[in-house]
Amino acid sequence: MLTIDFDRVPLKPGDHALDLGCGAGRHAFELYRRGAKVTAVDLNPTDIAQVKDMFAAMTEAGEQGPGGTAVALRGDARRLPFPDGSFAVVVLSEVLEHIPDDRAVMAEAQRVLAPGGMLVVTVPRWWPERICWALSDAYHEVEGGHIRIYRRRQLLSRLRAAGLTPRGTHHAHALHSPYWWLKCLAGPDNDDALLPRLYHRMLVHDIMRRPWWTRIPERLLNPVVGKSFVVYLDKENMPRAGTA
Template structure:
């Protein structure tokens, strides 16, 4: 389930890519398919990194990776152990809504990005997320907890308060939104809800098989129901105003 549009990252052969908050490796695998790149996956959760390593090993066995090198490490997004201006592309997908000190996290993401290069950020879209919060108190405690809901203008301002230029945004994963509403309605921790489990099977089938019909429906309904908002920024160079 790829949230970020890699075509908008302007990645070239030899680039260094950071996937901050790599989760279970969905964007790491995609990044490692780009020839001759160096890909770093970072996450605060050890289990996530373990799952990502297993996925990368699986794709290596299939000869499906083209990167020059990849590495994984446990990190705190508010204290990244990298020098200034050292990455050619930075991905931060579905992370900032979990971070109490998001301003420090954003500052770190900007600091390590090279001037002229792209930062891609995704967060839950405001109104689908707000409905989940209203339907279930347990929802905000899942996955280390959601501590805020962003509006677009708020997040754009937080990032462009740094030397960053906003390039544009889009929505993603519209077919996932009803699943989460249904899950929140019956209880996010409930494992025996027939409709939720049936919907989950549909989503897994969609992710594994990528059928044209669900891809079309996802794109069609993204403007209305997209679960995630994806935003792209370019770090300014000294000759930009």
């Protein structure tokens, strides 16, 4: 399930791309399929081990795009071990809401992004997320959980202050907002609640099959109730560099 619209990302085969805070690796895998030289970074060693295994499986199956390579590393998003301007594309998806010093992460993402490169940021949208917080403290008051809810203006202001220029935005995953409201009502850890279980089955069917009867409503509802806010940004509006 991708949050980013990769058709908006000016990625060429062989470009260096960083998935920063990669988690389970969904965006890193798509970058690899598109032929990027992917570096996936996360602080969680379990996630990194699983991403490494998936990269290996994709390579064995020949699923990487032409020129693609992939590596997964454990690292701190606030202090990256890469030279300035190392990556043509940096992905920062569903990360900033977890980190107290979000400005440090934005600054590091900007530093390792090549002049003319693109940073893509996704965070939970303010009002669907605010409903989750109102319905359940357990939803966010967990170790490593969400510590803030961004308003659009606040997020864009901080990214501009880091030296980045927004080029486009959209919302994603409208069908997921009601699911999380149901989960919060039932209790986030209550896996036996009937309505969330039934709704989850529909989401799995949507992800696996992508039928028209879920795709079309989600596309129409994303501007209204999309759970994620996605921002595409350039570094200082300079001409895009080639492969880093």
